[in-house]
Amino acid sequence: MTLSRIVIDTNVLIAGLRSRQGCSNRLLSLLAEDRFQTVISAPLIFEYEDMALRQIDCLTYTKDEIREIIDFICQVATPTAIFYLWRPYLKDPKDDLVLEAAVAGQADTIVTFNLRDFRGIERFGLQAQTPRTFLKEIEQ
Numbered sequence: 001m002t003l004s005r006i007v008i009d010t011n012v013l014i015a016g017l018r019s020r021q022g023c024s025n026r027l028l029s030l031l032a033e034d035r036f037q038t039v040i041s042a043p044l045i046f047e048y049e050d051m052a053l054r055q056i057d058c059l060t061y062t063k064d065e066i067r068e069i070i071d072f073i074c075q076v077a078t079p080t081a082i083f084y085l086w087r088p089y090l091k092d093p094k095d096d097l098v099l100e101a102a103v104a105g106q107a108d109t110i111v112t113f114n115l116r117d118f119r120g121i122e123r124f125g126l127q128a129q130t131p132r133t134f135l136k137e138i139e140q
């Protein structure tokens with residue numbers, strides 16, 4: 001069985017850090033298991049950290065804990081280098097960071113709450129799914 005290769009959108013990471021309940025946190029808790037493979041890029045990791053630290057007051061973690069979580073993601077995810085920028089392809093340049101990681105890392109799914117923001121990614125052989133939909137798929 002081939003594992004799904006996913007890229008986690010920043011909004012899913014932030015939702016998982018805001019609440020220890022729900023599908024986003026569940027997805028983050030499964031990162032070290034062999035149910036799926038997560039793809040990251042350096043620009044995406046910087047985006048994760050920047051957004052998390054800017055929203056620190058809304059999160060259930062301290063700055064040090066957030067940095068440990070980001071380090072953990074770096075340890076368990078598959079890093080990918082981006083040699084070709086697809087910008088501008090999507091409306092939001094920060095979404096392009098996610099798309100570029102997904103394309104370069106040969107992912108098949110972008111896990112996001114903003115499905116509309118990723119319209120047209122089918123051209124790259126990708127699909128966008130919410131955390132709930134993705135978890136249902138892998139937990140069957």
